[in-house]
Amino acid sequence: MALIVSHGHSVTSNPLKLSAPLGASMAFMGMDGTMPLLHGSQGCTAFALVMLVRHFREAIPLQTTAMNEVSTILGGMDQVEAALLNIAKRTKPKIIGLISTALTETRGEDMKGDLKLILARNPELADIKVIPVSAPDFTGSLETGWGKAVTAIINALAEPASARAQECNRINILPGVHLTPGDIEHLVELVEEFGLKANVLPDLSGSVDGHVPDHFIPTTLGGATVENARALGRAKLTIAIGEHMRISAETLQERTGVPYVLFDRLTGLEASDRLMVCLSTAAGKPVPAKIRRARSQLIDAMLDGHFYFGGRKFAIAGEPDFLWSWAKLINDMGGELAAAITSVHAAHLTQLPCQQVIIGDFQDMEDQILEAGGADLVISNTNARLSCQSLGIPHFRAGFPVYDRLGGAHRVHVGYRGTRDLIFQLANVLIEHPGHDHGPVHQPQQTTEHDHVATPALG
Amino acid sequence: MLNRKKIQDLMTEPGCATNQAKSEKERKKGCGKQLVPGAAAGGCAFDGAKIALQPITDVVHLVHGPIACEGNSWDTRNTGSSGPELYRRGFTTDMTNLDIVSGGEKKLYKAIRQAINKHNPPAVFVYQTCVTALIGDDIVAVCRAATERMGVPVIPVEAPGFVGSKNLGNRLAGEALIDYVIGTREPDDAGPTDINILGEYNVAGEMDIVRALLERLGIRLRTAITGDARYNDVAAAHTARANMVVCSQALVTLARKMKERWGIPYFEGSFYGISDTSEALRAIASMLIERGADPALMDRTEALIAEEEAKTWARMEPYRARLAGKRVLLYTGGVKSWSVIHALQEMGMEVVGSSVRKSTEADKQKALERLGGDEDKLVDAIAPKDMYAMFKEGRADIMLSGGRSQFVALKAKTPWLDINQERHHQYAGYDGMVTLVQQMDLALSNPIWEQVRRPAPWEVEE
Numbered sequence: 001m002a003l004i005v006s007h008g009h010s011v012t013s014n015p016l017k018l019s020a021p022l023g024a025s026m027a028f029m030g031m032d033g034t035m036p037l038l039h040g041s042q043g044c045t046a047f048a049l050v051m052l053v054r055h056f057r058e059a060i061p062l063q064t065t066a067m068n069e070v071s072t073i074l075g076g077m078d079q080v081e082a083a084l085l086n087i088a089k090r091t092k093p094k095i096i097g098l099i100s101t102a103l104t105e106t107r108g109e110d111m112k113g114d115l116k117l118i119l120a121r122n123p124e125l126a127d128i129k130v131i132p133v134s135a136p137d138f139t140g141s142l143e144t145g146w147g148k149a150v151t152a153i154i155n156a157l158a159e160p161a162s163a164r165a166q167e168c169n170r171i172n173i174l175p176g177v178h179l180t181p182g183d184i185e186h187l188v189e190l191v192e193e194f195g196l197k198a199n200v201l202p203d204l205s206g207s208v209d210g211h212v213p214d215h216f217i218p219t220t221l222g223g224a225t226v227e228n229a230r231a232l233g234r235a236k237l238t239i240a241i242g243e244h245m246r247i248s249a250e251t252l253q254e255r256t257g258v259p260y261v262l263f264d265r266l267t268g269l270e271a272s273d274r275l276m277v278c279l280s281t282a283a284g285k286p287v288p289a290k291i292r293r294a295r296s297q298l299i300d301a302m303l304d305g306h307f308y309f310g311g312r313k314f315a316i317a318g319e320p321d322f323l324w325s326w327a328k329l330i331n332d333m334g335g336e337l338a339a340a341i342t343s344v345h346a347a348h349l350t351q352l353p354c355q356q357v358i359i360g361d362f363q364d365m366e367d368q369i370l371e372a373g374g375a376d377l378v379i380s381n382t383n384a385r386l387s388c389q390s391l392g393i394p395h396f397r398a399g400f401p402v403y404d405r406l407g408g409a410h411r412v413h414v415g416y417r418g419t420r421d422l423i424f425q426l427a428n429v430l431i432e433h434p435g436h437d438h439g440p441v442h443q444p445q446q447t448t449e450h451d452h453v454a455t456p457a458l459g
Numbered sequence: 460m461l462n463r464k465k466i467q468d469l470m471t472e473p474g475c476a477t478n479q480a481k482s483e484k485e486r487k488k489g490c491g492k493q494l495v496p497g498a499a500a501g502g503c504a505f506d507g508a509k510i511a512l513q514p515i516t517d518v519v520h521l522v523h524g525p526i527a528c529e530g531n532s533w534d535t536r537n538t539g540s541s542g543p544e545l546y547r548r549g550f551t552t553d554m555t556n557l558d559i560v561s562g563g564e565k566k567l568y569k570a571i572r573q574a575i576n577k578h579n580p581p582a583v584f585v586y587q588t589c590v591t592a593l594i595g596d597d598i599v600a601v602c603r604a605a606t607e608r609m610g611v612p613v614i615p616v617e618a619p620g621f622v623g624s625k626n627l628g629n630r631l632a633g634e635a636l637i638d639y640v641i642g643t644r645e646p647d648d649a650g651p652t653d654i655n656i657l658g659e660y661n662v663a664g665e666m667d668i669v670r671a672l673l674e675r676l677g678i679r680l681r682t683a684i685t686g687d688a689r690y691n692d693v694a695a696a697h698t699a700r701a702n703m704v705v706c707s708q709a710l711v712t713l714a715r716k717m718k719e720r721w722g723i724p725y726f727e728g729s730f731y732g733i734s735d736t737s738e739a740l741r742a743i744a745s746m747l748i749e750r751g752a753d754p755a756l757m758d759r760t761e762a763l764i765a766e767e768e769a770k771t772w773a774r775m776e777p778y779r780a781r782l783a784g785k786r787v788l789l790y791t792g793g794v795k796s797w798s799v800i801h802a803l804q805e806m807g808m809e810v811v812g813s814s815v816r817k818s819t820e821a822d823k824q825k826a827l828e829r830l831g832g833d834e835d836k837l838v839d840a841i842a843p844k845d846m847y848a849m850f851k852e853g854r855a856d857i858m859l860s861g862g863r864s865q866f867v868a869l870k871a872k873t874p875w876l877d878i879n880q881e882r883h884h885q886y887a888g889y890d891g892m893v894t895l896v897q898q899m900d901l902a903l904s905n906p907i908w909e910q911v912r913r914p915a916p917w918e919v920e921e
């Protein structure tokens with residue numbers, strides 16, 4: 001059992017949290033022929049865009065309503081209308097994801113109401129699905145925004161299916177933002193091994209998986225289609241991955257009657273077993289020999305790998321479901337959690353095998369590591385690099401954003417095979433950094449240029 | 460809200476060459492282009508202010524706003540430091556819904572105190588953002604109170620995103636420096652050959668190259684504004700004898716105000732390209748001599764220029780044969796394009812297009828001359844679609860640009876070189892030009908191009 005505590009500082013130092021509109025934009029990246037549109041000033045889009053470009057190493061479609069001082073006072077409806085018409089004319093998307101930001105929500109804009117009026121008076125927008133998402137930056141984080149966008153897409157597009165249209169071999173998959181395009185690809189393969197068909201929404205593996213199209217596409221270049229979203233009601237079961245997908249899965253069930261199973265994670269032996277049982281039951285077929293073989297390989301990997309995890313200390317910082325998935329894997333392998341830092345409150349994190357989970361930033365991670373007398377490995381995104389450099393601790397990059405390593409989009413974390421490879425990757429880093437004891441770690445450098453003595457942070 | 464007068468003045472800056480070229484009426488309208496919703500690109504005013512000030516390495520940069528403003532952007536610019544690393548840390552008040560309801564001034568005050576207690580900086584820069592401006596947080600008052608009670612200068616930077624573009628943010632950052640920082644410290648070592656460079660951000664640490672050239676001439680760089688700067692040097696920038704303004708549209712107002720207040724003459728120049736570098740060194744030398752430096756400085760400068768130019772061309776010579784005839788698309792903002800065009804042409808390369816989005820009229824004229832008067836080659840902005848077509852149709856062999864358009868080139872299987880703020884190579888000065896040529900050669904001659912362009916075996920028509 002872990003206690004969830006907020007770091008309680010007024011100043012956030014080296015932020016871990018990312019904005020909800022960024023998460024919502026990412027969800028729309030997994031929809032085909034889409035242009036996400038942030039309703040805010042143009043910096044909201046520019047920052048999100050740069051981060052997505054650097055992480056995925058792809059051209060990213062993302063637009064802005066370019067709110068200015070006047071429209072901030074008078075209301076942004078005209079900006080929304082102009083933006084929608086401009087996008088419709090220039091890029092001809094199938095979907096526009098209209099995402100609010102802290103700016104427009106603080107001034108109390110009725111974006112959904114405005115949108116109705118705009119759509120009613122502009123017939124040229126009739127062929128485009130404009131999906132409004134309320135995702136202000138001041139509430140939640142990356143996973144929050146992703147979840148809200150997926151729910152909005154379901155609300156806008158998913159339809160209940162007639163009994164005749166139901167397909168008994170069809171499964172919906174609602175992946176969380178912590179799953180990579182590689183994860184989704186592998187998950188679909190697994191589903192197909194059972195003779196089932198997968199309908200993934202949103203599907204990053206179709207758009208930002210690094211393929212090279214042979215002509216220029218100004219919108220997203222793949223992913224779940226409008227038809228995919230409409231057909232969600234035809235499946236016999238929905239598999240949602242990550243607690244932040246619960247509301248989306250429930251919404252889908254309410255709208256279409258398709259029941260859901262929520263997996264807290266798909267990494268690890270026990271978690272993968274649960275997935276296989278679920279798929280096997282759904283398909284009415286035994287687990288295929290190929291997958292049984294993969295399970296056996298994972299067991300071997302755990303046998304070979306556990307020597308390097310036992311007694312070692314890990315610091316993990318990331319979004320709640322990212323933290324959950326990695327922390328459980330480390331625990332499965334006999335490692336110890338020296339620091340668990342997350343961006344927003346999530347009730348299920350009380351179940352983590354550590355003393356406390358801190359809602360905080362990378363400064364908190366550093367402080368926790370020092371308090372724990374050091375750590376052997378930090379698992380987090382690229383933004384942990386300053387902390388890792390100053391503490392002299394190896395840094396295993398995972399999550400979002402990772403822009404100083406290649407191949408993140410293709411790394412597989414799910415199922416027997418994904419877990420097997422992950423154990424090898426982690427074990428290899430641990431082998432390279434044996435760290436026989438947890439002696440004094442490097443203290444972060446104090447500024448010495450000024451005379452007065454630094455005092456510890458207050459409050 | 461913000462001082463409208465201040466923004467108006469920045470928009471009609473008399474020292475700006477673009478404005479000078481305008482008619483009286485046009486000038487009054489100001490230079491703020493209305494951003495087009497749904498078709499805009501680029502950062503906001505906050506982004507611009509942060510870019511212009513963050514290179515000050517030893518201070519705390521604290522962003523007062525919700526998480527997006529700092530959480531989505533911290534430590535992503537590749538500006539270098541020769542010492543302190545504090546500027547790389549991201550500080551924000553991370554305003555959540557409760558904070559917004561109750562107002563953020565107290566939280567900001569506490570955040571300033573915590574940051575000072577923890578990091579002991581010589582100053583704190585506090586950045587206003589859209590949301591905190593909208594709810595009426597008075598950051599100027601909070602900063603004043605914090606300065607008085609904590610004994611550390613706390614500087615308000617009033618450039619919330621919605622007031623305008625990145626470029627306006629650059630200028631507002633200059634305003635913060637002139638209002639609160641420059642002239643607040645009297646150094647005991649002011650000398651006759653001290654200069655400042657305005658608008659230089661030490662990308663990829665390339666100020667090393669510039670500093671080394673200046674040192675050989677006995678010229679001391681008091682500070683760049685703000686590349687690799689220390690707070691106390693910026694505070695003493697008013698004691699310099701001359702200002703050089705690079706990236707002129709950003710900080711020319713600051714230069715003009717420094718001239719009015721402290722009589723520091725300034726000129727606009729660039730350290731990109733061989734001829735520009737030489738011109739810049741000459742201009743610095745002559746300004747310093749006018750203000751009382753030893754006239755022999757000019758002889759030393761000419762000697763250095765002659766030596767460096769000869770050496771540089773000699774070092775670039777081996778690449779001439781390899782690069783001759785290659786077609787370059789130069790797609791960049793801040794860098795003064797014409798000088799780089801000159802160097803590329805000297806290498807026998809053809810410049811098929813050059814963007815002049817952020818160039819002044821004079822720059823455009825020079826670039827146009829270089830391109831043989833072909834106006835079609837001077838472009839404001841190219842839509843990604845048209846850019847992609849250029850590469851697909853083989854109208855350009857390589858693109859030099861910033862990271863954002865990178866994947867347009869790469870997806871069209873075309874070599875690309877980063878020449879913006881995220882790059883990792885130093886392209887300034889004489890050495891930088893050699894590096895640029897080397898990097899272009901590496902990009903163009905890489906064996907992957909031939910492989911990735913070859914169709915798959917099953918796509919080959921019989």
